[in-house]
Amino acid sequence: MAFADDLLEQAQHLARREPKRPRQASLRRAISTAYYALFHLLTTSAAANWKQVGQRADLARAFEHSRMKDASRKIANRQFRRQAPAVVTRLIAVANTFIDLQQDRHAADYDSTRRWSRAEVLGQIHQAAIAFDDWKAIRKEQIAQDYLLSLLIKDRP
């Protein structure tokens, strides 16, 4: 997951780039980069399940942002039975963080009236970092693997 980790580190760097008066450009790029860090963490994890190594990059490009949001919302609102509560809590935290960062990324990239503060951006990046830790702790669990699949494939009618 080196690329995703590098993106998260870059987000932190951008958020602190100007010590006294942060530029909006740096803060916006920091938010957007934090989202893409989590996006790549999840899509790379999903693609890693594909046996043909040479096809994984193409598979990772098949993920759609809105589809991933829908899947994450379903996780955040689903009742899990017979699952370890600690695993469920971490998975829901990852899903919620994905939704939060995606919304922020949209505002950071497209809403020119929106102004960001450093504390706000660092708070969101901190949330992303926790999601990284949560994901790394649960990624081999069945419900985490089911989540990965749901990020890519639409529900059947």
Added chain:
Amino acid sequence: MPNALWSKVEVIRVLLLVRNGFVNEQQVDKAITKFVPQLGRDVVRVRYEISTDWVGDPAIFFRVVLTDQAAREDRLGKVTTRIRAALRDKLKPFERWGLYPFIHFRSKSEQDSMKEESWS
């Protein structure tokens, strides 16, 4: 809009929103005003706005102004995690009103400098 892909939970949520005339904003305001003191001394004030997210789903955007001490980098992570959890899991805006919560933070000195009305 509605299609066969919607889960039962989503269908029920939308039906509730329709029945209630989207949401009862007075009820929401009353609940938030009552809840905010529970967030503790780290919080200067909380503002909110009911709107939609980037794909048009109902949402509530919280703007939390923190004390400068709470927004110090060595405390910020813990403070925002705690407040985020409280607004999401104790206030339960999604379960009560069908509004997905988005929560943002700013320090008092940042807001004093930026002077944005929506955070005042």
